[in-house]
Amino acid sequence: MRIIYIHQYFLTPKEGGATRSYHLAKGLVEQGIEVDMISTHNQAFYDLKIIDGIRVHYLPIPYDQRFGFLKRIWAFYRFTRSAKSWIKKLPRPDYLYITSTPLTTGLIGLWAKRKFALPYIFEVRDLWPDAPIQVGAIRNPLIKKLLYALEKRIYQQAIKIVALSPGIASNIRKKCPQANLHIIPNFADAEIFKKEEKSATLLKKFGLKNTLTISYTGAIGQVNVVDEILKLAHLSKKQKLPFQFLVMGRGSKLPDLLEKAKSQNLENFHLIPFGSKKEVAEVLNQSDVAFISFDQLPILRTNSPNKFFDAIAAGKVILVNHKGWIYDLVKQYEIGFYFHPSNPEEGLKILTKLHENPSKMEKIQQNAKTLSDRFFTKEIAIKKLLMVIYPEKFGGETRDEVYILTA
Known part of the structure; x- marks a missing residue:
């Protein structure tokens, strides 16, 4: 054929x-x-x-x-x-x-x-x-x-x-x-995306601490509203929480994202240059939570975003900002939480509870990995x-x- x-x-x-x-x-x-x-x-x-x-x-x-x-x-x-x-x-x-x-x-x-x-x-x-x-x-x-x-x-x-x-x-x-x-x-490619422990070498490479880490990996365009992760970074800084936030990607809205992070003096925000799938896996392996975001348009609820499937293959807690079929998976299989863009305080509470309860976070992460292996x-x-x-x-x-x- x-x-x-x-x-x-x-x-x-x-x-x-x-x-x-x-x-x-x-x-x-x-x-x-x-x-x-x-x-x-x-x-x-x-x-x-x-x-x-x-x-x-x-x-x-x-x-x-x-x-x-x-x-x-x-x-x-x-x-x-x-x-x-x-x-x-x-x-x-x-x-x-x-x-x-x-x-x-x-x-x-x-x-x-x-x-x-x-x-x-x-x-x-x-x-x-x-x-x-x-x-x-x-x-x-x-x-x-x-x-x-x-x-x-x-x-x-x-x-x-x-x-x-x-x-x-x-x-x-x-x-x-x-x-x-x-x-x-x-x-996701399970040969690349695996559930692994954080690496001291990679933490040093990215200039990170060994603390609760939330990452976004993917396009930084108009519909991705990646700047919503900055709401969490700003609140985290304000409350003096030891969380760090990573973005790895490229796109038309990247300059706006960097300018906004700079204007708020977000030392807990880190940009990592766009890279190969192997490099994405390295970033995810230093993270605990994956942020999945799209603009609040009905049609975007049907998306099948690569970043989500890479994240669950790597065994990450999912924080999703829109109620589409990805949210349905998150809810049914207990692999993460909903982040309401207009209520970032509630999102920060979720992250704080995860930080304070590592065993719960581990269970959610394992649920994500199991879902990936079963279907995706x-x-x-x-x-x-x-x-x-x-x-x-x-x-x-x-x-x-x-x-x-x-x-």
Whole structure:
């Protein structure tokens, strides 16, 4: 079997960031499926690399989170056009496996199905156009109408759809009831993210003390509201509590975050530069609590954030600021607490109780690790994807129910 896998932002564990496509594609290759990955890089030339058996075609299309709206749209358009030309050059696949965002990647599937009768599977990581519309990036009524029509058509024409969360799946069902839908959530690499004791060497490396540590690892963009962690840092400093707060990441809002921390003289706040998955694991292993934050937009409650799955694989208490399906997991499996952005005092009380009761914290951390091992490993995700792509060989069908919350 041959697959052309389309992901505009393909990343490896060494590069850091969202590495889902790397692990899934590698898992397909290990089962004898040929995979050509069409992606991009910020270079002025085309490049081909063989990465763990995946043939990765890097197209010269620059992209940066700091790009303005029009510049992003131009990058999306260029990728769609260039990916089509490479599909024509490559040997005919059995399927296209297309992952969003952006939604415009679905145009590639519509084109390939119409021109070559190529079936495509569409993976929905985030709900477009709902997300940019709720954020306020798209306001024009006509553009909204066109994008919703495009979204529906992409779902209708896909042979199968993979959703990354129950909330995403529910939204798709409402728009396209006949969709052949499967849920394959995000996951962590258990070979990298493990529950380990704090390291004196790494504490020294990061300039940290061996005390209660709360960390955020991930994107620092408009919807991430990472500055909410500063509310806890400020209160902690005010009450002279020995807690420390870490942020490891990059994004358009990083300068604002640093300026706010500087203006409040938060000596208990530490920024660690963005790094590889191994470096993220090092940061988590010096932490006790992982802060998972998103803006209070309904659509963001459906997210399947990598930072959450990395954190539970590393056995961390979860402090989540929004009531989506991640909150449901936190509550049902007793792996953490809810942080109300308008009541940081209550959040600090939670942290203080954890600090005063190490055995309780250890139990919660073990609950998190158990949940990760039970549902959210790359091996489980690969097995489910194989059943979606090649049921004749790998048998069965994945369930599209909210099995995570009922098992």
